[in-house]
Amino acid sequence: MSDLILLRHRQIPDLNQLDVYRQHGGFEAFQKAVTTMNPYAVTDEVKDSGLRGRGGAGFPTGLKWTFIDTENWPHYVVANADESEPGTFKDREIMEGNPFQFLEGVALAAYAIEAAEAYVYLRGEFWQIADQLDRQISELEAAGLLGDKLFDTDYSLRIYTHLGAGAYICGEETALLESMEGKLGQPRLRPPFPPSYGLYGKPTVVNNVETLTNVPLIITRGADWYNSIGTEKSTGPKIFSLSGRVNKPGNYELPLGTTFRELIFEHGGGIPDGRQVKAIMAAGASSSLIIANDEALDTPMDYESVPNVGAQLGSASIIVIDDSVSIDWVLRKTLHFFSHESCGKCTPCREGTFWMKHIIDRVHQGEAAWSDVELLNEVALQIKGKCLCALGEFAIEAVTSGIQRFEPDFRAKVSESSDEDELLVESEKA
Amino acid sequence: MLAEKYAAEIENILAKYPPDQKRSAVMPLLYLAQREDGYVTKEDMAEIGGILGITSTDVASIVGFYTLFYDQPEGDIRIQVCNDLPCALRGADEFLEQLCENLGVKVGGTTQDGSVTVEAVMCLAACDKAPMFQVQSGEGIAYHENQTVSSALEAIEALRKKEALA
Ligand SMILES: Cc1cc2nc3c(=O)[nH]c(=O)nc-3n(C[C@H](O)[C@H](O)[C@H](O)COP(=O)(O)O)c2cc1C
Numbered sequence: 001m002s003d004l005i006l007l008r009h010r011q012i013p014d015l016n017q018l019d020v021y022r023q024h025g026g027f028e029a030f031q032k033a034v035t036t037m038n039p040y041a042v043t044d045e046v047k048d049s050g051l052r053g054r055g056g057a058g059f060p061t062g063l064k065w066t067f068i069d070t071e072n073w074p075h076y077v078v079a080n081a082d083e084s085e086p087g088t089f090k091d092r093e094i095m096e097g098n099p100f101q102f103l104e105g106v107a108l109a110a111y112a113i114e115a116a117e118a119y120v121y122l123r124g125e126f127w128q129i130a131d132q133l134d135r136q137i138s139e140l141e142a143a144g145l146l147g148d149k150l151f152d153t154d155y156s157l158r159i160y161t162h163l164g165a166g167a168y169i170c171g172e173e174t175a176l177l178e179s180m181e182g183k184l185g186q187p188r189l190r191p192p193f194p195p196s197y198g199l200y201g202k203p204t205v206v207n208n209v210e211t212l213t214n215v216p217l218i219i220t221r222g223a224d225w226y227n228s229i230g231t232e233k234s235t236g237p238k239i240f241s242l243s244g245r246v247n248k249p250g251n252y253e254l255p256l257g258t259t260f261r262e263l264i265f266e267h268g269g270g271i272p273d274g275r276q277v278k279a280i281m282a283a284g285a286s287s288s289l290i291i292a293n294d295e296a297l298d299t300p301m302d303y304e305s306v307p308n309v310g311a312q313l314g315s316a317s318i319i320v321i322d323d324s325v326s327i328d329w330v331l332r333k334t335l336h337f338f339s340h341e342s343c344g345k346c347t348p349c350r351e352g353t354f355w356m357k358h359i360i361d362r363v364h365q366g367e368a369a370w371s372d373v374e375l376l377n378e379v380a381l382q383i384k385g386k387c388l389c390a391l392g393e394f395a396i397e398a399v400t401s402g403i404q405r406f407e408p409d410f411r412a413k414v415s416e417s418s419d420e421d422e423l424l425v426e427s428e429k430a
Numbered sequence: 431m432l433a434e435k436y437a438a439e440i441e442n443i444l445a446k447y448p449p450d451q452k453r454s455a456v457m458p459l460l461y462l463a464q465r466e467d468g469y470v471t472k473e474d475m476a477e478i479g480g481i482l483g484i485t486s487t488d489v490a491s492i493v494g495f496y497t498l499f500y501d502q503p504e505g506d507i508r509i510q511v512c513n514d515l516p517c518a519l520r521g522a523d524e525f526l527e528q529l530c531e532n533l534g535v536k537v538g539g540t541t542q543d544g545s546v547t548v549e550a551v552m553c554l555a556a557c558d559k560a561p562m563f564q565v566q567s568g569e570g571i572a573y574h575e576n577q578t579v580s581s582a583l584e585a586i587e588a589l590r591k592k593e594a595l596a
């Protein structure tokens with residue numbers, strides 16, 4: 001096995017102990033940055049590395065850091081540890097196994113944008129991890145690696161944890177900031193974006209846990225080294241969270257550009273019970289459904305290639321669906337999720353996800369006609385482009401792609417239903 | 431009163447945020463309030479509002495928005511089974527159904543002795559270890575992964591005993 005970069009704890013026992021982390025070069029990058037580099041040089045190195053955000057949108061990280069408004073102070077870094085996308089469980093493993101590399105990444109981001117305070121926003125269910133991080137932050141303070149006047153310079157940094165309380169929408173960066181401010185977790189109208197108007201209205205960088213965990217090694221080993229991993233435009237390693245109908249689900253750290261086939265069949269051990277892979281979701285429940293034919297299986301998992309098979313890489317949460325599963329059931333699951341998680345701020349998303357859920361329930365129970373499937377598709381298309389945040393768009397990805405690409409599954413459900421007139425009478429009664 | 435009981439903790443929580451942004455402490459304080467009885471009382475909400483300089487209606491709206499806050503008592507032990515898509519692909523729906531059958535409850539319901547509530551919840555970032563559930567109690571949240579119905583029933587029995595002793 002080649003050397004892991006993000007999941008190093010799998011190769012280095014006790015890496016979640018500060019002394020072990022330091023024996024393996026831990027906090028050398030941060031010390032080097034604070035004592036020998038100016039903040040812009042840190043940002044430049046990250047920019048040159050080609051690192052792109054791992055939270056879903058794939059936005060270039062260094063570029064984001066350059067957007068920070070230097071007329072308005074103080075600045076903040078907020079690490080997004082909300083990890084609530086169905087099928088995503090990588091940030092949790094990083095924070096449990098390799099927490100100091102993550103915290104060093106937070107520290108480097110803070111130094112790069114000259115922030116003296118950083119927060120880690122964790123989903124409420126991660127309270128044990130938050131507790132651990134609190135202790136680890138105290139250890140770092142005791143060791144002089146966080147706190148006031150670090151390494152005898154004028155730079156000071158504090159990191160705090162903050163727990164959410166069960167709301168998927170708080171993973172969206174502006175909803176997350178609202179939530180941190182003690183308000184309802186509802187997205188803000190944008191622009192302005194967080195680098196100009198973020199936490200408490202101050203310039204803020206929000207980055208995903210995995211994104212930040214890349215940064216220490218980029219600073220120690222350099223942008224050229226990082227660039228040599230992955231593809232030209234999608235550089236570096238990526239953690240693929242593999243779930244669903246595979247023999248060996250789990251996190252796999254592989255270079256961006258690894259094919260679906262390699263992930264599912266070599267690393268994931270293939271499909272159980274001699275079944276065939278039928279569909280793939282690449283970005284968790286927010287994903288469109290990819291038909292798992294040879295072309296798709298041979299597609300490299302990077303930001304540029306996945307769109308060739310009609311989907312996005314997103315958070316790289318690969319959900320495998322085999323041929324025993326009917327796609328209407330998949331939609332039922334995703335729509336129950338999204339209607340539950342819509343924050344309710346805008347009508348198309350709030351009402352649309354509610355109605356789509358009801359229609360798919362009827363379809364799934366064999367109580368619908370083909371016109372209901374068409375109606376479902378129409379409702380989805382009406383939501384498109386009318387929402388304040390991307391949740392509304394995520395909610396319809398599986399719906400429109402599923403109906404279009406797996407039509408026979410829906411036809412089969414509809415033909416299970418009895419006479420259409422009877423159905424109408426039924427639904428009037430209901 | 432929270433302020434007397436948890437004075438040091440409240441001070442630590444407030445110290446995390448800028449002095450003019452106290453409102454940020456509302457969720458940490460709600461967790462503190464919930465530690466005792468598993469839910470937030472009207473008095474707690476008023477007190478938290480008082481500490482932060484916001485109305486108790488503001489506090490109540492936060493409790494209503496976030497699913498991990500409760501304004502009513504339920505079973506002492508909350509078993510929350512994830513049956514979201516990835517877990518369901520690994521048998522979580524059947525697991526939940528059988529678990530409920532064994533405990534004699536419906537999904538969302540509480541056992542007759544009032545000790546255990548079973549709920550279905552959305553993804554908990556443990557999809558590769560399904561079937562799984564989390565247990566919410568006054569002490570916090572614990573994950574139970576790679577479960578079978580019998581291992582889950584054992585775990586629940588152990589929790590019941592512990593709760594009975596407390
Ligand atoms: C509905 C919704 C949920 C999101 N959930 C998460 C999440 O759980 N974790 C995360 O890092 N980003 C999430 N994002 C993306 C964030 O808004 C943001 O793009 C990201 O944190 C930026 O960090 P990055 O550039 O390092 O990826 C979500 C976005 C949306 C629209």
Ligand code: SF4
Nearest residue numbers: 343345346349387389
């Ligand atoms: S799209 Fe949905 S989740 Fe996003 S702001 Fe509107 S209602 Fe809220």
Ligand code: FES
Nearest residue numbers: 512517554556557
């Ligand atoms: S779907 Fe159950 S933990 Fe993710």
